[in-house]
Amino acid sequence: MVFIYYSQGVSSLYQDFTERLMSHLALKGTEITQQVLNPATATMHVKHTDEQGKLDIAVENDNVKVTYTVERNKKEISKGVAGAVAGAGLGGLIGNILRHDQGVSDALAGAIGGAATGGAYGAYSGWEESQNERTEFAAVLAQTIKEVEDELQYIIQGQQEAKEAMREKGRQKLEEDSHKTDEFRSMLEDLYGQVLAVQEEIEMAKSEGTNVSKPKGRIDRAENLYKEAQASFDRKEYTTIKPKITAAQNMVDKAREALSQAQSGS
Structure with a gap:
């Protein structure tokens, strides 16, 4: 089965x-x-x-x-064997009682028949x-x-x-990265605009005879920091972008201050 x-x-x-x-x-x-x-x-x-x-x-x-x-x-096998033994005894007994005039071979046949019957039952x-x-x-x-x-x-x-949960976390990270991308892109664009504006002011002051070595050094440093921040942005190294933008913004502010001092003659 x-x-x-x-x-x-x-x-x-x-x-x-x-x-x-x-x-x-x-x-x-x-x-x-x-x-x-x-x-x-x-x-x-x-x-x-x-x-x-x-x-x-x-x-x-x-x-x-x-x-x-x-x-x-x-249990099935043992029952069959026990039935065969019991059947053999029963067959032999019946053969002796009912067929006492039969030979040994006939009695043996009866015993085997009984064994088959008893074995099948068992x-x-x-x-x-x-x-x-x-x-x-x-x-x-x-x-x-x-x-x-x-x-x-x-x-x-x-x-x-x-x-x-991992897929949801991945989706959230993509959304966060997308938000960060937009935020940093806007900050970099604003920073670059400020660098260009100060550079133009420095060039104008230079053409007017002002000593612009100090503000120019600072705005050049600001431009280099901007480029480093832009490279980090392109590589999606978001943890390093903001510190570089902050440092570049600080240099822009110092360049403006130095230019103002140079123009005032102080």
Whole structure:
């Protein structure tokens, strides 16, 4: 007799499924031997009370398929043997009583006939009892598979939630980066405009005969800091942009102050 079960949507955790199923069955009194474990398949011999059989586990699309093939159990075999012995005795006894005039060969034939009859009865009785036990273990196996499936579905759900959280975090970071990009772009454009304006003022003052060496040195430094900030912006190194913009803005302000002092002659 063969029982087939499907565990839905857990093939991605196949090895975990197999290990958990073996562990759960062992805790429920199942003896597991002859394990052959592969990346996508597994076979093993199982024994639960008097019942024994073969378990095959394999990935099938998104699911895990478990096939349980039941073998004859000890009770079925022992019942058959006991029935055969009892049948042989009964057959011999009947042969002696009813056919006392028969030869040894005839009596032996009667004994064998009795053995067959008694053996069949005993085997059938054992088969009926083992049927009930197989059904019971099939239920145990089905329940255990469901338990493992529930555990893995919980893990899969957690993984999916974690992935969704990471995606959401990624979306938020993109939004933040986009906001930072707009903010820093605006700051760089404003800074560059100020650098150009001060440079023009310095050139005009120079043409008027003003000594502009000090303000020019400061505005040149401001321009270099602006270029460094722009390079960081292009590389999306947002943590280094603002300090450079701040330093450049400070140099622009000092250049204006130095130009004003030079023009006033102080």
